[in-house]
Amino acid sequence: MSQAPLLEVRDLHTYLFPRRGVIRAVDGVSFTLHRGETLGLVGESGCGKTMTALSLLRLVPQPVARIVKGEIWLEGEDLLQKSEREMRRIRGRKIAMILQDPQTSLNPVLTVGTQLIEALALQGREASSRLVARAVELLQRVRVADAARRLRHYPHQLSGGMKQRVVGAIAMAGNPQVLIADEPTTALDVTIQLQYLNLLKELQAQTAMALLFITHDFGVVAHTCDRVAVMYAGRIVESGPVRAVFNRPAHPYTQALIAAVPSLDEPVERLDTIEGQPPAPEAFPAGCRFHPRCPYAEPRCHQDYPPTLPVADGHTAACWRLAAP
Amino acid sequence: MQRYIVQRFVQGLFLLVLVAAVVFFLGRLTGNPADLMLPEDATPEDRAALIRTLGLDRPYHEQFLIFIANALRGDLGESIRYRRPAVALFFSRLPNTLKLVPPAMAVALAMAIPLGVLSAVYRGTLLDRLAGVIAVLGLATPNFWLGILLIYIFSVQLGWLPSARMGGIRHYILPTITLGTFLVAGLMRLIRSSMLEVLDSEFVKLARIKGLSETAVIWRHCLRNALIPVLTLAGVFLAALVTGAIVTETVFAWPGIGRLTFEAVIFRDYPLLQAVVILDAVLVLFINLVVDVLYAYIDPRIRYT
Ligand SMILES: Nc1ncnc2c1ncn2[C@@H]1O[C@H](COP(=O)(O)OP(=O)(O)OP(=O)(O)O)[C@@H](O)[C@H]1O
Numbered sequence: 120m121s122q123a124p125l126l127e128v129r130d131l132h133t134y135l136f137p138r139r140g141v142i143r144a145v146d147g148v149s150f151t152l153h154r155g156e157t158l159g160l161v162g163e164s165g166c167g168k169t170m171t172a173l174s175l176l177r178l179v180p181q182p183v184a185r186i187v188k189g190e191i192w193l194e195g196e197d198l199l200q201k202s203e204r205e206m207r208r209i210r211g212r213k214i215a216m217i218l219q220d221p222q223t224s225l226n227p228v229l230t231v232g233t234q235l236i237e238a239l240a241l242q243g244r245e246a247s248s249r250l251v252a253r254a255v256e257l258l259q260r261v262r263v264a265d266a267a268r269r270l271r272h273y274p275h276q277l278s279g280g281m282k283q284r285v286v287g288a289i290a291m292a293g294n295p296q297v298l299i300a301d302e303p304t305t306a307l308d309v310t311i312q313l314q315y316l317n318l319l320k321e322l323q324a325q326t327a328m329a330l331l332f333i334t335h336d337f338g339v340v341a342h343t344c345d346r347v348a349v350m351y352a353g354r355i356v357e358s359g360p361v362r363a364v365f366n367r368p369a370h371p372y373t374q375a376l377i378a379a380v381p382s383l384d385e386p387v388e389r390l391d392t393i394e395g396q397p398p399a400p401e402a403f404p405a406g407c408r409f410h411p412r413c414p415y416a417e418p419r420c421h422q423d424y425p426p427t428l429p430v431a432d433g434h435t436a437a438c439w440r441l442a443a444p
Numbered sequence: 445m446q447r448y449i450v451q452r453f454v455q456g457l458f459l460l461v462l463v464a465a466v467v468f469f470l471g472r473l474t475g476n477p478a479d480l481m482l483p484e485d486a487t488p489e490d491r492a493a494l495i496r497t498l499g500l501d502r503p504y505h506e507q508f509l510i511f512i513a514n515a516l517r518g519d520l521g522e523s524i525r526y527r528r529p530a531v532a533l534f535f536s537r538l539p540n541t542l543k544l545v546p547p548a549m550a551v552a553l554a555m556a557i558p559l560g561v562l563s564a565v566y567r568g569t570l571l572d573r574l575a576g577v578i579a580v581l582g583l584a585t586p587n588f589w590l591g592i593l594l595i596y597i598f599s600v601q602l603g604w605l606p607s608a609r610m611g612g613i614r615h616y617i618l619p620t621i622t623l624g625t626f627l628v629a630g631l632m633r634l635i636r637s638s639m640l641e642v643l644d645s646e647f648v649k650l651a652r653i654k655g656l657s658e659t660a661v662i663w664r665h666c667l668r669n670a671l672i673p674v675l676t677l678a679g680v681f682l683a684a685l686v687t688g689a690i691v692t693e694t695v696f697a698w699p700g701i702g703r704l705t706f707e708a709v710i711f712r713d714y715p716l717l718q719a720v721v722i723l724d725a726v727l728v729l730f731i732n733l734v735v736d737v738l739y740a741y742i743d744p745r746i747r748y749t
């Protein structure tokens with residue numbers, strides 16, 4: 120991976136400003152994504168994964184949230200410097216996203232065809248007479264049987280798995296270079312989860328796109344990703360090649376996450392191996408945000424946030440234990 | 445779908461019997477209707493004779509059954525003032541009201557949709573607050589007062605528009621605005637709140653992720669969803685228009701069923717009032733049935749279940 124990354128996020132800060140206080144949902148996140156690779160973004164609920172993803176599209180919830188700092192480089196251009204009009208040409212065409220809940224992602228009053236063709240028409244590559252044929256093609260690509268008939272259907276007439284596929288097809292409409300897939304946390308049905316992973320793999324196999332896969336399950340990451348970034352309380356605490364991180368986790372939080380995976384085939388819902396809760400995002404502790412739960416916490420962990428330090432080639436972690444005392 | 449319509453129809457019939465019963469027994473509570481029909485100098489013999497011919501000497505439940513039986517044959521009694529069958533009178537006036545309701549509804553929607561949508565999209569801003577003020581003013585302004593104000597400005601002072609009675613298209617302008625304004629405030633608030641809910645949904649996020657412009661997101665993806673609650677309540681709004689028509693038609697001397705209701709009240713024309721109330725109920729129920737069918741058309745989730 121010596122070539123320049125496709126996407127590079129540097130020091131991203133996305134804060135939420137509710138009536139009172141500040142929620143530092145994303146607080147200094149940096150990572151890279153290369154062509155064709157799959158990066159897993161893993162962390163507990165509420166650590167800021169979805170907010171990071173929405174920031175890449177500049178679609179953080181209005182008006183509460185704002186990207187306050189950072190750079191997002193895509194093919195040599197900083198997305199944070201772009202106008203809203205320019206961003207609209209990037210959404211769908213360069214970066215697509217599948218939302219956390221594909222079941223409610225489709226508009227209930229518009230047909231599948233309308234919603235697909237709308238996405239295709241935005242690309243502006245196709246004559247309008249070809250759009251229907253292209254929509255059928257897309258549905259066939261995500262293995263929807265009887266695609267031509269499905270175009271006339273409304274979302275409520277489709278099964279859950281089918282809706283997921285349609286949402287996948289919409290994401291593929293613009294031939295994106297980056298696909299962000301936010302894993303459903305509500306529908307933890309094993310078959311649905313498996314279907315979802317298979318769909319993503321299929322989609323990625325058809326193109327050379329990069330996949331940013333968001334999950335809270337390290338087991339799934341080990342199966343599907345090339346590299347992994349572990350997120351805790353708005354920050355990335357460890358990142359590297361999946362195998363390296365899995366075999367030699369350097370951050371105590373990563374270690375706990377991996378220990379919580381009983382076997383790679385069973386998804387986990389709770390982190391029983393670590394005591395306590397993740398900190399409330401409106402009141403992060405000083406120093407390392409993990410120190411209240413960390414078995415190895417030292418005095419300096421209470422004072423300063425640790426720097427990101429190398430563990431091995433391409434493998435880094437933000438933990439004082441890696442620094443000389 | 446067909447079963448659904450039949451079900452609504454049966455419900456409607458049941459409600460109608462209820463309305464008829466209430467109207468009938470309330471009427472009997474306020475005294476013997478015969479007293480209203482007799483001239484002041486009528487003798488007790490005249491009174492007794494009239495009571496007998498009208499069947500008013502029989503037990504109430506029997507009278508009610510006769511009343512229902514007559515009603516089913518399309519006979520709701522005769523107006524005292526006009527000396528004509530009340531039903532015929534109602535239907536001769538109904539078209540005039542029906543000519544007023546659609547343009548009034550159109551005026552109401554034409555004002556309420558943009559106001560509601562914009563105040564949802566720009567929630568919390570000056571524009572939203574301004575729209576809120578307009579809504580409150582609309583709610584606080586009595587219909588008759590607005591009508592009189594409009595007549596004063598546009599008919600009396602400027603002399604641009606006619607102030608009363610039916611006629612060419614120019615006669616419609618003031619009554620339509622008056623009647624339509626009656627609904628704007630309520631409609632606007634409903635559209636605003638349902639629009640806010642829709643703007644928050646996942647499919648709106650997806651529409652933006654696709655790269656759609658905000659205009660397309662709001663008007664194509666949100667508006668239709670936001671109008672579903674409006675349509676569910678369309679029956680209520682139309683019923684409110686029929687009620688509002690009483691005042692508007694009175695102010696503008698518009699010969700519709702609203703004015704007929706007003707006349708029935710002030711002339712104590714009890715048989716007419718009774719008929720008008722029941723027929724108003726029939727009208728409102730009919731409107732609701734049509735609305736339900738339309739609703740199923742807009743919301744595909746209902747259409748196919
Ligand atoms: N609209 C909002 N208003 C206020 N706070 C919000 C809003 N959306 C998210 N947050 C807060 O921002 C933080 C980050 O949320 P985010 O959705 O990115 O978490 P996540 O990692 O995706 O979690 P999950 O795995 O549950 O999806 C959370 O603490 C959440 O409570």
Ligand SMILES: [Mg+2]
Nearest residue numbers: 168169219301
């Ligand atoms: Mg999330």
